[in-house]
Amino acid sequence: MDCEDREIDYRAVFKLLVLPALLLTPDFVVVAASDSFLKATGRSPADVLGRHLFTAFPCNPNLPHDPDVQGPLSLRASLERVIATGEPDDMPLQRFDIETNCSSGMFVERYWSTISTPILGPDGEVELIIHRTEEVTDFLQQLRRSGKRGVMEARPELEAIRKDVYVRAREVKACNENLKQTASALREAADRQRRFLLDASHDLRNPITGLLIELELAHSEPHIDLQSTLHRLQLDAERLNDIVADLLELARLDTALPAATERVDLAHLVTDELERRSLTVAVVTRLDEQVVVQASRTRLARLLGNLIDNAERHASTTIEIIVAADPPNAVIEVIDNGAGIAPADRERVFERHCRLDDARRRDPGGSGLGLAIAREIAIAYGGHLYVADHPTGARFVLRLPFAA
Template identity: 45%
Template sequence: MVTRAISHRTTGGRRFRWTMYRPQSLRARYTMAATALSFLVLTGAGASLDMVIRHKLETDACAETRRVAGRWSTALRNGDVPHTIPVFNQVKLVQVVDSRDRVIESSKPAAGLPPLSAVRPPPDNPIQKLTECGPGGCSLLAAIRTSREADSTFVYAALPAPSILTKHRLELLIAAAALPLLAAIARLTWALLGRSLCPVTLSRAKMSEITPNDLSLRLPQPPGRNEISQLVGTANEVLDRMETAVQHHRRFASDASHELRTPMAGMRLQLESALLDPENVNAHDAIRSALMGVDRLQAIVDDLLVLARITGEEPAPPDAVDIDDLVRDAVERRDGGVPVHVHPSGGARVNGTCVQLMRVIENLLNNAQRHAETRVDVAIETVGGEVVVTVSDDGDGIAPRDRERVFERFTRLDSGRRRDPGGSGLGLAISREIAEAHGGTLCCEDAPLGARLVLRLRLLDQRSDPLTAA
């Protein structure tokens, strides 16, 4: 329970505080709401039932008294009314009253009683239904005027009102039947909500055990496909992604610190040697070696910044990019190295960021030229709604066991270290990140000679291409 305090200032300047208690438990709230709604429904149903029963009983009683009063009214007009009116049914109180309020004839139970009612039906409404209450209780009464003359007589037939209609007995009986039903509804609602929210309680208890240092725990998956089950499933999927991301970041931080520590340690060793033994160590060579280490550090830092932008920043608005033109531009900007032969397809357009896709092409060309012996081939084609860019070289190739490792961050095979000692080991990892960010793939496939890297991107729909539509 939570307490809300509300203050109010009166004209006298005094402050009064009162509190309103509102349950924070959903189970309690919904049980109270269901009970309140059931109370309103049962109240309406009880009131309707009370009206129906009361109307039925009163209608039957009035019909019986009216029938008896009508019978003796007819007998009175025919002069066949005895001095003591016999009783044949439940209507035991029958009186014949003249215009002077004198009881002329009556049934034996009504003998000696004053007139049953002071109401005298007028000529334009000779038959009336009445309810008369006295010290002995209430009666349902029918009054009939026997003629239109001023000195007409009146016949009254009365029946004691059913006991269930007196002293609110009918209402109390309906309430007594409705209260257990209302309690059963509240109890059932509480139990059903408890069963429904049990997975939430278990999940909350399990969630409290999860710490940043241990994200391996998962919430217990309830059966079925209701909203709570879907929520728990989504939470477990989020925990899977969080665990993967945390492990990825930890591994990345460890690899980055290791890769940065190696050139820094080399630079420190060379500079300290130059300071401690200036006679035997050439300072110019030490500075040149240190600058080479700085270049390697700068390359690693630049690639790390690229990875951070790809994974952490909002992507730039995509544009229609012609892969044929992109590859040709990347090849024309290259300065020397193994010749690159381009085999364009024509019409290979994708939706993406031109700068990032250019970075992928350049990384693939750098990797291919680094390992090629005589040539590099770049083939562009469209297959099944995809643009496929294949970069092949005639070098030593990549062993099947290393074809996934080359896309891991800071992974450098022995052949790559020999050919480019200053590489960062992030080029292919960055390329795959960019490809996946564009909804594509980058992988290493079988080749008869050398290595074969294949980039696949979704082909731009011609109907959504503004240039084609124009």
């Protein structure tokens, strides 16, 4: 999966916003605009997207260069404070006149209440700015008219304004919550993208280096054992294929897009998985019937296969697999009679690329992704995968909700 496929569609996100809002780069270039912003300013997407904010919305040249009346100057200062501090900056009321048409030179008096909120990257630097605004021009104009006519005469109008302000305040609160969720989603997407790239570069480097060395030796040595070389190249190619499969599975899990689900009988799943394998150790099973969950059968087979691979790698002579009902959960246990896992390491083994000394000794070419993938699959279907106590060896326990 290309990382580009994992990016959030900013335009689609901003279409959901109630208040006018822009998404800006730290250089104040417009990345996305809500429909409500385009409507409030009389602009089309082509008028603003990809343009510098203050090019798309220039100063009114007919106003004096006074920050109290010159909105663009104050807005620039506000955005610069966001960049410098990494904190939101609020501008309760500001005049910012809008051109009637792009580059027409004719401006209309407009007033806005704005707040700019930074989206920080892992290094704490500002990556994007969410600039949201609410137009209050009509509100101020009604206050002006009310002042001219007197308080008693204007009371119904003022009451209507009060109700409108209350409704708008609730909209602002709801919009703030939506923007917080949007900012969180953007940060998570960036984190997933970086993690995917790190995983790929980390895991592919060694097998590719091995392939290059073998090919270089085959090219430089005229009397090399060709069959032996081809065998080693095949092993490296198979290892590359396994790593790519792991990385693609992690990428699919990181997108948070669930695979199609079906009712899966866990006893049948275990039986099918064991029938297709030629294990080097003995297997003992205790499989209750009618233990059914709702999930992707393909992904559960991947989870179970990773647990069996891990158990086979560490078992001395035997693997035990149990399927049982423990309402409201269905349970699979995979137990080996190897050296076991120390309590301090029982969570570490589910971290990406974590490989304990025993695992490195038994499988030097392993990537350390199998158990991480298994746990993420379990979480994707509302379950939990963990290491439990056992007198001898390691005991992995998977709990999933029963199918309704």
